[in-house]
Amino acid sequence: MKLSIQNLSKTYTNGVKALNNLSLEIETGMFGLLGPNGAGKSSLMRTLATLQEADSGTAYLGEIDILKSPKELRKVLGYLPQEFGVYPKITAKQLLDHLAVLKGVSQRKERKELVSYLLQKVNLYEKRNKAVKSFSGGMKQRVGIAQALIGNPKLIIVDEPTAGLDPGERNRFHNLLADVAENVIVILSTHIVEDVKELCQNMAIMNHGELICKGKPQQVIEELNNKVWQKMIQRNELENYTNNYKVISNKMVGGKPLIHVLNDENPGEGFQQVQPTLEDVFFSKINLVQQAN
Template sequence: MLNRSTSDTVVKPPCGLTIRNVSKRYANGVQALQNVSLDIPPGMYGLLGPNGAGKSTLMRTLATLQEPDSGQLLLGDIDVVQQKEAVRQTLGYLPQEFGVYPKASAQELLDYFAVLKGITDRTVRRETTEALLRQTNLWDKRKQNLGGYSGGMKQRFGVAVALLGNPRLLIVDEPTAGLDPAERVRFLNLLSELGENSVVILSTHIVADVAELCTNMAIINQGRILLEAQPLAAVAALQGQIWRKLTDKHALPALAQEHRIISAKLLSGRTLVHVHSPARPAPGFEPVEPDLEDVYFSALTGCLGPASRQLKAEEVAL
């Protein structure tokens, strides 16, 4: 995180986020969240789900941009719904899409945002913006207009803005969508440094982002939490239960009637299916080491029941 000597913000101990029975229905009738409950500790936390699962609705609610219909959200001892200004003072938010002034330089615009954040002392502000631009690897491009930045550079600038004021809660919503592989690696390396003193929520539909970064996660779909787990524990709990078979596409319907197929993808012109089963499903299937993608698809297809919802590292042999 940013060196605390460059800011006049008082350092507060890290605190967790508690979400209890949060629901949200939009005016068009869409039930975006249904009794969502989560306990999010300090550190990197992944919120994983397909597009339209309710991730952005939950992020916008946590960012005080909208209110839930019911439920409670607490950041430490701060009530997110009732104490919006207190939350905003300690919040960093990088939405899925955000605008920049294309003719402004990164240094100019970050300085402007720092003023809005309440960093009024010019010396402190200069030290703060320099530290953030260096942390996000933008210092050498600080005088370049933002209109000439690549997608990844703009995302890193968004993180610099989100980090102003040393937030206790940092929300990043679908941050790697659209980034090329090199920019994605640089961006993930940056995010990995940010979870020491804050709650950092990574909302994404990209399984690899959560696998690489997060020590805790939840899987959400259709506004409901399907699984809350530590990624390593969730993967270990599937040992011996994932099987694969290379088949032809026309055989999929028959296989789907006989087995719990969790995923299917093309491989060398044929279809590779993964099946969830406690025992070998049938001749022709071979066991495969599970990964977080298997956990994700098992949850989405209903293979992980309520008894599997809370998985702790100490419950399995890692």
């Protein structure tokens, strides 16, 4: 199964061009979609989930024309939005049963077996009779994945799934996503770079509605080998370094900015060469494009 997107464009009524002639092919497995706020990630996810229409372009999941046959796509789609709302008093078991009805599982016995299977898969069977609103953030996200798996989907879209999760919940959710992605296409839309590095075989970076980078995480990291340098500077020096060097990122360490600079050779005194990371790739693509504009 392959997801093929060609020349997809979307402009909102306020004039914002959310998708700009975007083309992308995604195979079975986990695909990471990175980008800052406003990059167009959610617009792409909503379009693929048939929640909004594109202005032009095409999108196919196998033989299914997503834009012209949204009902056919919904039959094989699992979707976990960034905000997964639940009814106030409903239990995990009741919620999944209700959503299974909405997805066309009409036989009660079949639904019962399906709900039990899904709750066991996401390790929530023992909590099946507890109100979902009492769950932790990670538990709610696991319920979200369970509902996304109803109907044996071929495409699963998860939008910012680990935002707000503590490290333990994040690791459990990672393991669950990796298990799910063995047989289907899973698109992980996020701004958390580490999630993509740890989970995804392939990735892309979006900004201003366009793809500015795509490939395997390790390959795009290796493109920066021997090109990333770091230096600890004083806070009042930051503007000067930003104006005179290709500063791709800075973060505070011990009260001082630690800058990363992109350069083919040592930029000067005090700089040390460091192994590039996916975070360096992300910031180099985003920040240097913005500086050029």
